Ligand SMILES: [Fe+2]
């Protein structure tokens with residue numbers, strides 16, 4: 001299966017105009033489109049409506065996770081319903097199988113990497129924050145446990161590894177993802193991971209066990225000379 005993936009469209013009619021033409025060709029290039037979060041800027045239902053008009057015209061299967069921007073105005077549940085009504089598979093700690101390829105996804109959360117990862121110590125506020133990060137990792141684990149396919153793709157918004165956020169200011173690494181997600185991917189096994197969120201990170205990375213991780217934020221694709229508003233992967 002050939003997969004096209006992109007993240008961080010931050011849809012507005014003006015920004016989409018720049019990618020409308022090449023995006024319209026995606027159907028000829030791929031069997032399925034993955035959208036790895038931040039589909040909208042503020043998570044407003046009217047933004048999603050407008051984006052969905054574009055997406056349904058592409059006429060190919062779409063698998064998506066939401067990003068932090070899609071939560072901004074508190075309409076995330078409504079956005080997920082809007083997407084589902086158009087046949088988009090929204091992964092939120094859930095899995096989806098198509099043509100022998102399994103997709104497991106969740107938004108993920110922040111928290112930091114390696115020795116810089118925040119742990120549940122001290123104030124209750126810190127513990128609550130860390131718990132959200134743990135809960136998202138558990139959601140990913142549950143989603144991956146549902147897959148029965150040999151070929152598996154993980155879809156996240158936040159990064160599971162530090163490598164693909166490099167290029168961003170080091171001070172904000174811990175806001176861009178967390179290592180717990182990477183640990184789950186390693187434990188459960190996958191062919192590849194795609195994510196976004198780190199708009200100025202790096203395109204390619206690997207988990208500790210060597211599973212390829214790709215940052216498919218639109219800005220990263222553009223910065224790496226990829227001519228299409230999506231990156232292609234064979235799974
Ligand atoms: Fe973004």
Ligand SMILES: [Fe+2]
Nearest residue numbers: 038067068197
């Ligand atoms: Fe984001």
